[in-house]
Amino acid sequence: MNQGGNIQTVAPLDPNPIEKRYGVEVSQVQTSSYQYSTGSDAASWTTHRVDNQVVQNGNYSNSNYYHPQPPVPPATGNVQETASSSTSGTVNVGQDYSGYTPYQTPSDPQNYSNSGYTNHYSGYQQQQQQQQPSQSYPQQPAGAYQNTGAPYSSFQNPGSYAGTASYSATYYNPADYQTTGGGYQSTSYSNQTAGGYPSADYSNQTPTTSNQGNYTSNPYQNYTPDAANIHSSAAAATPPVHYQQNYQQWPGYYSQTEVPCAPGTEKLPAASAFSQSFPVTNEMPASSGQPAPSYAQPWRQETDSSQPPSQQPAAAVSASNDAYWMHQTPNQQAYYPVPPQNHYQSPLETKPFYETPIQGHQRATYPQELNSQSSIHQAPLTYRQPTQTTPSVDTQRVSKIQIPTNPRIASNLPSGYTKMDKGRSPAGATQTPAYVSVSMSNPKGHTTAMPEPGTFPKSLCGFVERAFARCKDDKEKASCQASLKKIITEATNDGTINTRDWDTEPLSTVLNTDVTNTEPSSAPISSLQNKSPTRRPKSRWEPLVESKPFVKSAPTFTTGVKFGGWNHQNENNKKSSDSFQKVDAVTGSKPSYYAQDSAKKIFQRPVKRQRFSSGSSTANDNDSSSDSEKDLTPYYSSAMSLASSADEKKRRDSRSKRFEKVQGHSRGNDIPKPKISNFRRGTALRLGQDLDESGSRAVEDMDWDALTVKGTCQEIEKRYLRLTSAPEPSTVRPEDVLEKALLMVQDSPKNYLYKCDQLKSIRQDLTVQRIHNHLTAKVYETHARFALEAGDLTEYNQCLSQLKILYAEGIEGCTLEFAAYSLLYITLHSNNNRELLSSMSRLSKEAKKDEAVRHALSVRAAVTSGNYVMFFRLYKTAPNMNSCLMDLYVEKMRYKAVTFMSRSCRPTIPVSYLAQVLGFAGTSSEGAGEKEIDGMEECSEWLKAHGASLIADSNGDMVLDTKASSTSLFMPEPEDAVAHGDRYLDVNDFFTRT
């Protein structure tokens, strides 16, 4: 392994440095903490370099890219621009490059890296400040010094970033344990540099072992001081978790792959300990054994207990790395310069290759980037959730670094998860003014996020994730960030951040704020979308994705914020900020760093969401659900992209309400706390659902209430046409019209086919409007009767099954009448003893007293005993439509009777008797002469048709010769039989329909 090799090589260097780091770095950092702001950039750069050095192959290339681009222009530009005092720092940055190397050589590359990160962050902040002074970062506005100072404060976040640096370090660590140790220390340093901030804690903690522990404590403190920081932290919080996860994973990797690392200095062990110390670490080994994708799921579950988000992200990252490296390697690198490099370095020998490609991409002009983006898009598509998750991160970034960095970022993003970034970035760009404050936090969040996540309570992280997951747009995310900042700062100020139950914290506040922010951005986004060449075909998961490509081009690419500093610097240096293309080209290489970072984040998040349905899952679910909704309702999707904030809000509200109703979860933005208490449970439930998220979720999420049509059609007559699409309200009749239509059909003199057609259309309208009441029952009853009348058993069965449901719901109707029908149907047509028994046993005593039911029961007895006399008597006295059902059995019964008689009776039976007994027309007791003759004729016709031998007796009356008939009887084919089996498909009938 390259890493291993690297590590070993590095290790020797590190051990000393590490120790030194503790002492030296701390001292240095502290002393230079001020410097840090200025020098931080340099440091960051150096870190990159360091990393590169450490990594040697892959890192080098990466570092090279990064270094050249960002260091020179950005550092100087930013520092100079922002603050004179800081300019020195910036200058330093520029110098740092040169100086960095020395740093590395001297002691701890990791420290450098850490510092570098901080620097990056600081740089970002500065850049942001510079770029978005109007936005006014609370801290930054102070001026150049303030910038520096602010950066520092933000740097504290950077400190967390330092943590990120440590990430890199950790990654490196795998390569170089020593370096990792250094990195950790450096992180602690960064914290220290933060100064007033808990940095002390950091430093203290870091030495101990667990970075996380440090982070946790530190982050809180840091956050508390600065609201902005808090926000960033909050925003960062989620990403940090991911980072941590990454860390863990990596550590796991390292531990697994590179046992030799342990031999490293004491610090090295510490680093390993870090990774292990992480709750995730246990899981890590498994994950390490298996590439990212496989990990993700197991991780989530496990992570749920302790650090679900972090683990997931890590898994995601790893997965993403593994999965996407080939395709997206450039992207990733671009996004997360440091971590990816590390990853690449350690796991993949190809890293160098990647780097080169990345470089090429970066260098490549927009078109190429776009292409790369498109390819990336595909990759994101595979990770639907990731993309979603990424947006939040991206948005943060975007908001942070709006202008110059955006293009670069975009370029970066395209390669990796550009869409996400793009989408967010546009939002950020459009919203930049509103977001200004947010942007600050974002950068910090990114930087700080890494370290902070640990410090924050997991529940808070989950909360933040949820909040972001909610966000569909970059706008929303930005606003979400801002509100989150507030919330967290408040919480920290209150000291309730640890005590508050974040799991039940309503997201509504966060979301509401978001909405306001989002409005301005919407228009730009739409324009961007239109322009976007690489539109995502699958917008389901990320509605905004389409806009992302534009975002790339859009100046507002705040997404680059994290890297933005770099980008900005680059831009500033190159002064190509105006022309995005130029910027892109210029920054192309630089963005790669950022891109890598962002990519890491992105990967992490996606993974989290995918696997982490529980904690952040709610948010994810919301996203997915919303997405699915969009899919279901095409107009939604368009609305989503272009939607005014108001619309979105409405939609969101309705959606949340729906969840309240349906699932009892409190995902809704507006959902009150108590409901949210169900959150975990709901999420847990969702875990199970996650499996079929893509498939069934959509249906589950369908808002049936919303989709229920309210008919407006006033036509009474309507032909039935099976729906092939969503019903049009204009063609659906409302209830009162349907009532008239029913009456019309009932009184209609037209044939059954017409009535059936009309009734079916009425039924359809009822169904579409979800009308379940007496009218529905009436319609089905009417239809069932008509069907019986016409002997249409299939239609009758449909109606009867519906009626059973309706009756079971307690809707009144002719229950007994239809119970009788059902009994008759079973007796006469289904011939299923079990069914008959069960339906008989289900009859209540009252039901058995009903005339129709009693009749049906008698018919059953007659049929089972073969008592044809009784049957035909019942046939004549049948109430309701019972005779219609019996009609269908008459033929069989007659045949049976004649067979019986011809076997049993000798020598003859008069046809007149048969006609009377077998219920031929007009043989009723009062029987007028003519009718009797008619019945006779009909009977003899029937007998002849069935092969009976009729003879005339001495009186000239027709009699049945039973002996002859007993062998000659047969059942003739029904006359109206048609080859295709359905006589209603008769052509003439068809023509008479109209």
Add this chain to the structure above:
Amino acid sequence: MAYVSMGEAHRRITEYLNRFCDAVSYQDSSMLCRLLSFSSNSPSLISLADALNVFQDASSLIRQSEKFSEYGEILAHLFRSLQSYRVGNLVEAYLAFDKFANAFVQEFRNWESAWALEALYVVCYEIRILAEKADKELTSNGKSPEKLKAAGSLLMKVFGVLAGKGPKRVGALYVTCQLFKTYFKLGTVNLCRSVIRSIETARIFDFEEFPRRDKVTYMYYTGRLEVFNENFPAADTKLSYALQHCNPRRERNIRMILKYLIPVKLSLGIIPKDELLQKYNLHEYMNVVQALRKGDLRLLRHALQEHEDRFLRSGVYLVLEKLELQVYQRLMKKIYIIQKLSDPARAHQLKLEVIAKALRWLEIDMDLDEVECIMTILIYKNLVKGYLAHKSKVVVLSKQDPFPKLNGKPVSS
């Protein structure tokens, strides 16, 4: 729930775990059975359940030891199920038990020999019982009961594990019987068919080699199925087999078999002794048998009406109803005998008028047409030999054996 100290709880759980592992490693099936049979409500299981409810983190105990963790999945689900069972949350208990059963079956599949068959029986039994209880709970909560259905599919899976060749096949019939019970309860009797086919067509394994109790149960259920199908001779052989082989001291089982065997025998023309009905408390058949003996149609109808619900539920109503023709036959015979006493020369001519009068005495009002119809049917079904002279409204009986006995043959259709 008695108070259980943490230490005590720990002790109990560990003891259980030890026993479980010992039972598995020594292949002690009977011990395993005792450890698994929930419904036995054995004091040791109850105390274990209490302990589990006190000592919540039993899974960590399982994980601690390599010995336990080997069966970690099995045990963890089992514990969870037991916990819920003890608390009375039967649905939860079922769900956990279902997982346990799956894990156990998986493990069972890996065991070469069939030593754990008894334990598997216990699992199959418990899952069904638990599912029934869970369904009861669901129904009382207004939810749709579906657990028994789920248990059915699980049992089907178990059947698949056992149905192949090898020593485990002996257990297939037990699972089949559990499936029968499930399906009969669910009313999805048609699902039995595939299982039956698999049992009866597999020639590799002689049916007689199955355990006796399973054979009896199997025959009982398949016999019931034949009753539904009104295939009386087949039902007769199956139910008779069950009756002959079942433990003569298990009166309840005998009674269950007789409940179906008696109607079957009746429709074959074989009338049981009253002592039998008395002995097994089958009073509902008393009047039916009496009616057959006496040709008392009214009595039969009354008996049917009186026990209608019971007969409908057990599914013999239609069978008993068909006895009406035999009662008619008996009545004709009685008339014939009486006529023979008064006027032997014309005894073989039964006037419909006379029959109608006899029926009227039984408070059954029928006109001649209807009587003629009945007689037609009787002749057609060969319950009466002779012919019906329609013109003169007389049934002319054959001089030789005018009322043939069924003698174990069903009434021809």
